[in-house]
Amino acid sequence: MLECSDSSRNPLRSDFPYSFSEDGHLRHRVTSEPYRFTFRLDDVRGTDREHHSLCHYITQHVYELLERKFHLLKVHLEEDSFVFTSPGALDHPGSLLVLIQDWGTARSGVWSWKLSAHEGLERGSQIPYLRWAEQESCAVIIMNPNEGGETLExxxxxxxxxxxxxxxxxxxxxxxxxxxxxAFVDLLCHQLEEIQPQVKAVAFLDSSHSLWHQPLGKVGRDWLKSHSRTWILSTKPLNRSVGSLKAGCPQISAGTQCHDSVPAVCMESVFRFFTKTIKPKATPTPFEIITRSKSRTHDQNSNLV
Incomplete structure (x- = not known):
């Protein structure tokens, strides 16, 4: 269950007419009606202000949940650049989950502000991924590429x-x-030898990368083919194979045609993929091939008995 944040820590709480309920849905403070974004052609500036207020409110609310509910730490990298990490993430000997969102207005902890506003934090935020990491005793680093003005790469x-x-x-x-x-494939293009030993698996969610237009090279493409999966928009049910000669790695259906919904819809499939990569392979059970001559001999011996 998602928790509401302390209103005294967020100055927008008194100005923004909506707030998140305990189950993570955005409701009007007075009427409890669901949030509806209104686009006004006759007031572009007003529409832009509402969009900015909404994104800022969701961002601050999720930041607060990351710190208070999941005890993540804000780590500054440059003047206006920071990420969130679990305590002791770099010293954790087990698994490390790294989340990279799409470009745009979404910040750390958010896949889509639209889904967060209209369908709730369980659909639009990264909180379900953090819950899985917590259950699996997995350290976390949440990137924040849309904060600070730098390029995502x-x-x-x-x-x-x-x-x-x-x-x-x-x-x-x-x-x-x-x-x-x-952006991750761009990183591979420059530091493949350093990344290969560390990264166990990569889940691309309706990704914009191209193994044929980015200079990854044959070694890098072969590595991704065996260490990654791509969930793409499709009318097919979730996890159905969606073949492509140019894919470079196994492609499967995301079970949705909505780009923003992919992380939520594919989440369980992504976790199964990760778990399978570190699960020890079962030792094949030896068996004897029964030939026709052996079978005939066995029948004769049985008759003698």
Whole structure:
């Protein structure tokens, strides 16, 4: 169950007419009606102000949940750049989950402000991913590429250099949504030898990357083919194979045609993929091939008895 934040810590609480309920849905403070974004063609500036207020409110609310509910720490990388990490994330010997969102207005902890506003935090935020990490005793690093004015590629490089590359984790899992996938492949293009030993699996969620237009090379493409999966928009049910000669890695249906919904819809499938990569392979059970001659001999012996 999601918790409401303390209103005294967020100055927008008294100005913004909506607030999140305990189950993570945005409701009007007085009428309890669900949030509805109104786009007014005759008032573009007013519409822009409402959009800005909504994004800022959701961002601050989720930031507060990250720190208070999940006890994540805000780690500053540059002047206006920061990420959230679990305490002792770099010294954690087990698994490390790295989340990279799409480009745009979404900040740390949020996949989509639209889904967060209209369908709730369980659909639009990264909180369900954090809950899984908590249950699996997995450390977390949540990137924040849309904060601070830097490019998404620069942010991903910076987080890898300052944090992930120094991690003691035995297994690093990466979830990359939209343009976040392109930025991660860009990182691979420059630091493939350093990344290969650390990253166990990559989940691309309706990713913008291209293994044919980004200079990854054959070694990098072969590595991704065996260490990644891509969930793409499709009319097929979730997890159905969606073949493509240019895919470069296994492609499966995301079970939705909505880009913003992919992280929520595919979440359980992503976790099963991660778990399978570190699960010990079963030792094949030896068996004897029964030939026709052996079978005939066995029948004769039975008749003698």
């Amino acid at each position: 620069h942010h991903v490089h910076l987080v890898w250099e300052r944090l992930v590359s120094r991690s003691s984790a035995e297994h690093v899992f990466v979830v990359a949504h939209g343009y976040g996938g392109l």
